Amino acid sequence: MPQKETYDLIVIGSGPGGYVAAARASQLGMKVACIEKASNLGGTCLNVGCIPSKVLLDSSEYFYQAKTEFAEHGIKTGRISLDLATMMARKEKVVNDLVKNVQSLLERSKVTIIRGAARLAGGREVSVSGGDDGATETVLTGEAILLATGSTPTSLPGITPDGDRIIQSSQALSLKTVPKHLIVAGGGYIGLELSSVWARLGAKVTVIEMLSQIAGTMDNQVARNLLRYLSKQGISFQLNTRVTNVKTTKSNVKVDILSKEKEDSIEGDLLLIAVGRKPNTEGLGLEAAGVDTVPNTGQIAVNASFETSAKGIYAIGDLIPGPPLAHKASAEGKAVAELLTGLPAEINYNTIPSVIYTAPEVASVGLTQDEAKQKDMPICVGTYPFAGTGRARCLNQIDGFAKLITHAKTDQLLGAHIIGPRASEIIAECVLAMEFAGAAEDIARTIHGHPTFSEAVQEAAVLATECTVARGPGKD
Numbered sequence: 001m002p003q004k005e006t007y008d009l010i011v012i013g014s015g016p017g018g019y020v021a022a023a024r025a026s027q028l029g030m031k032v033a034c035i036e037k038a039s040n041l042g043g044t045c046l047n048v049g050c051i052p053s054k055v056l057l058d059s060s061e062y063f064y065q066a067k068t069e070f071a072e073h074g075i076k077t078g079r080i081s082l083d084l085a086t087m088m089a090r091k092e093k094v095v096n097d098l099v100k101n102v103q104s105l106l107e108r109s110k111v112t113i114i115r116g117a118a119r120l121a122g123g124r125e126v127s128v129s130g131g132d133d134g135a136t137e138t139v140l141t142g143e144a145i146l147l148a149t150g151s152t153p154t155s156l157p158g159i160t161p162d163g164d165r166i167i168q169s170s171q172a173l174s175l176k177t178v179p180k181h182l183i184v185a186g187g188g189y190i191g192l193e194l195s196s197v198w199a200r201l202g203a204k205v206t207v208i209e210m211l212s213q214i215a216g217t218m219d220n221q222v223a224r225n226l227l228r229y230l231s232k233q234g235i236s237f238q239l240n241t242r243v244t245n246v247k248t249t250k251s252n253v254k255v256d257i258l259s260k261e262k263e264d265s266i267e268g269d270l271l272l273i274a275v276g277r278k279p280n281t282e283g284l285g286l287e288a289a290g291v292d293t294v295p296n297t298g299q300i301a302v303n304a305s306f307e308t309s310a311k312g313i314y315a316i317g318d319l320i321p322g323p324p325l326a327h328k329a330s331a332e333g334k335a336v337a338e339l340l341t342g343l344p345a346e347i348n349y350n351t352i353p354s355v356i357y358t359a360p361e362v363a364s365v366g367l368t369q370d371e372a373k374q375k376d377m378p379i380c381v382g383t384y385p386f387a388g389t390g391r392a393r394c395l396n397q398i399d400g401f402a403k404l405i406t407h408a409k410t411d412q413l414l415g416a417h418i419i420g421p422r423a424s425e426i427i428a429e430c431v432l433a434m435e436f437a438g439a440a441e442d443i444a445r446t447i448h449g450h451p452t453f454s455e456a457v458q459e460a461a462v463l464a465t466e467c468t469v470a471r472g473p474g475k476d
């Protein structure tokens with residue numbers, strides 16, 4: 001007979017959604033179990049996502065700067081060479097330290113950590129297969145069950161990644177040698193970040209993108225400039241182009257592509273497929289438990305309280321609709337824990353920032369100029385180049401601009417799109433302004449330190465406010 005344990009909340013998955021929910025619920029007095037099937041806690045983000053990619057982006061940027069930029073600062077270095085094994089070992093250390101932090105957070109919060117693959121077993125029961133052979137079964141009962149099993153990469157139709165010549169993001173974060181020619185299918189943020197890493201470390205990189213712009217969801221003007229900057233760094237792009245077929249040999253990969261103009265093929269030594277992710281629902285027992293999914297995407301449908309069609313079963317993070325981002329998953333995890341303990345909680349999906357950690361960085365929140373236009377909103381746009389700020393000049397990182405979209409009648413900030421140094425950090429003030437329903441004038445009148453990159457946002461806010469004043473209330 002399998003043993004049965006009872007909890008107030010059973011969380012399946014320990015990614016940024018699951019571990020945050022588990023810790024918060026436990027801190028609020030619930031008896032919580034968190035089940036994880038991978039050997040490490042922390043999910044995609046800590047192990048094969050946000051963290052290892054940012055470690056490699058930071059390390060490779062240092063390498064690139066040392067080679068190409070130090071000299072003009074008067075720093076003589078001699079011949080710079082790469083020790084990839086050390087770079088990778090450092091990445092592993094950062095990941096492992098953060099995984100340990102998650103473990104100690106859960107332990108400190110008195111969450112029971114259970115190792116194994118979980119499945120909904122009907123009603124409020126969850127079955128966990130664990131042990132070395134995966135054959136030991138434990139059944140847990142939960143007053144509430146939270147699904148936080150995240151997502152995994154998808155591939156292209158008819159193309160199966162072999163982990164050798166055809167790889168996905170997890171493998172691209174652990175290559176043992178720098179590829180000679182890395183072909184990347186997909187110009188979204190994962191494809192662009194990994195292209196940047198390997199191009200900086202010396203690979204020839206070609207990105208194949210089906211759409212007419214890279215970073216598809218970003219503001220068009222920002223995306224066009226990002227394309228220009230990355231091209232200058234040596235990355236080649238083929239837009240409006242699809243991968244149709246892939247053939248591999250022992251040392252090579254031949255990628256057939258199709259654009260409006262012609263069929264062609266490119267040869268390289270590695271193909272990275274970075275075309276999107278799918279929700280991890282396989283084997284979760286959704287149907288038997290009565291949990292409905294969203295047609296087409298397979299994501300789990302939830303209401304405003306994150307409850308699925310099955311009472312008492314909740315879902316968050318990459319499993320449900322919305323931007324597949326770690327901070328969105330964590331915010332939802334915290335919200336579920338608070339709602340379950342009777343506290344008020346809600347997520348403002350209009351103010352979730354997204355960042356691409358290329359050089360320059362790209363960060364965005366709220367409406368793009370095109371989206372505002374599609375909504376027929378009268379808007380003002382304030383755009384200010386980083387070249388106009390003292391700090392950018394000091395660092396010689398003058399590429400890019402801050403662009404604010406405001407309502408032309410009220411001056412309310414509707415969106416912010418920044419391409420430039422430290423965009424990932426600067427966007428926070430725009431998110432905060434939007435969270436407070438603030439106006440560009442609020443940012444314009446806020447005193448910013450000098451010289452800082454954030455002065456570009458302040459100057460863009462001044463311009464947006466001047467536009468609103470010039471147009472006057474009531475004029476469209």
Ligand code: FAD
Nearest residue numbers: 013015017037043044045049050118150317318324325326
């Ligand atoms: P996950 O982090 O995927 O965690 C789900 C967990 O559930 C996993 O540990 C999995 O093993 C476990 N699990 C699955 N099924 C079961 C089961 N049946 N039983 C038990 N356990 C199970 N986002 C950002 O915000 N910023 C970034 O910079 C960023 N960079 C990224 C870079 C890359 C290369 C990738 C791939 C992703 C990146 N992301 C980034 C996205 C981010 O990683 C995800 O949005 C985030 O991890 C989703 O969190 P989650 O908790 O929903 O799921």
